Amino acid sequence: MRHFFTLLRNELWKLLITPSTYIAAFLFLLIMGFLFQLILLDYANDPKEENPSITFFKLFFIPVFFMVPLLTMKSVAEERASGTIENLMTTPVTVTEVILSKFAAGYIYYTLLWAFTGSFHILFFSFVQKDSIFDPYPIIGGYAYIAISGALFLSQGIFASSLTRSQLIAGIVSFTLVFGFIVVGSYLDELALLWVNQPEWIDTLAKHTDVLQHMRDFSSGIIDTRAIVLYVSCSLAFLFMSILIVEYSEGGS
């Protein structure tokens, strides 16, 4: 892993000097701010028991659907299309270092974007709810979930990008994988109703893959290790598969 930090530094530097990074961050925060404001408006009209921060976290999948494909589709596909991967792979770097550095750079950017949304909660609690008792655990749980699930979604994106040289195809595959994991995973038991004589294991599986339930658990302060194991192991599997694919197509021997 000698070159990991050299590669990571270069990836982060490229993110820093590209205007699209700032445009994407601006649009992301604009949409998230808009969502938060909508939630607050809804609460003003119809007061609810639940903390508005929890409702905000429940909508986490909206930015994930567009941010993850946009962030990761470039990673390997662009290098392949422009040919710079040939330059890179003929230096003493390993494919593992290349893939992990791309993943790490994307992950740092992703978590930073979400960290900025923390300001919404700070503003909300310091101005609107300053008289009530501040409970930080739902917020900590929510962000912990976003950090853990982010690793999986980004590794799915990197995997999609390592399959092809076309950024468009990488984006579509990445969206399908993320959408599949969130929507199909959450509604697996409902979807399996189409199956006559629904087997029992589907029910058990559906309990483990319910992404929306994981989010609800984390944002109510329940840190479930089963979910952590699922996300970490799946993201490692996707990263491993990306390494194998790039190693096969570009790694030489």
Add this chain to the structure above:
Amino acid sequence: MDSPEHTIEVEKLYKRYGKVEAVNGISFKVAKGQIVGFLGPNGAGKSTTMKILTGYSRATSGIARICGIPVACHAHEIKRRIGYMPENNPLPLELRVREYLKWRARLKELPFRHRGKRIDEVMERCDLTRAQDRIIGKLSKGFRQRVGIADAILAHPEVIIMDEPTIGLDPHQVIMIRDLISSLQGKMSVIISSHILSEIEMTCDEVIIINHGKIVGQGTPQELRESFINSTIYELEINGSLADLRQSLKTLAANLDVDKFEEADERGFSKVTIRIPGNHDYGEMLFSCLSDNPLIRARSLRKRQAPLEDVFLAATRRSWETLDTDLAEHSESEDSDSEKTEMPAAN
């Protein structure tokens, strides 16, 4: 493995893409400090061979060694010993020249204390110093090409592989790159492929001509000329008629023939090309024979070396002819096979 005599050794290298044999049993060796030029039409297998040598692509079978180390099983090790500039020279367009070279130096494990000095040195050699703070994407093609070359020589590699390094450069830059490559002679082994044949001739010690994945000619430019061009050409400027000239030439040798006779200029001199089969030196005899004929006045006489273009065309043509014969024989044998199989059915 300690300092072998040949830095590049290739033995019976094959690369197959489906049914297409991109590289078909190539074998060659490059000595330490030698500059070798790869010539061949598009799709001949030059780039594929280069990619296999760098460890970027796998060969179907055969052995490739860099500094005595087999590329297939020690790809990581050989990457420390090569400097590679791929075809079309892909570069990250958003970085500045110096930034890019610094990053490459770090990747190529150049020691920290030498890094800055070495980057300055290669930028100086490739005339990039004034463009060091410019963004690569905004540079002209010539500058980008030089960034690629600077990167290839950056880490003092033992072997440099460059796929068409002079493409898109203006004559000044071509001369600069040629001098740069020549200056590497004796220090590093260099393999370059190029379509500019005069470039190859001027810089390379040895030329390898590839066609259809096979080596069709190998040797110094002079050796290749001797094996592929079986005629001697003289160019002269004379004042006189073609008939008189033919008459004079007949006295010299029966097989001398006028290849081309251009119209006379305003002073009455015509340019004539004489082709003689075989490699002979008729220079002195031609001079005396022309001066003996009072009807002919000669102004200049020179022996023309066949350009490498002719050698290249002759070598590739010969390989196509061999391929055609092979194909014809193959289809004939297939026909006879099918006849044989049809025979019992007819019976």
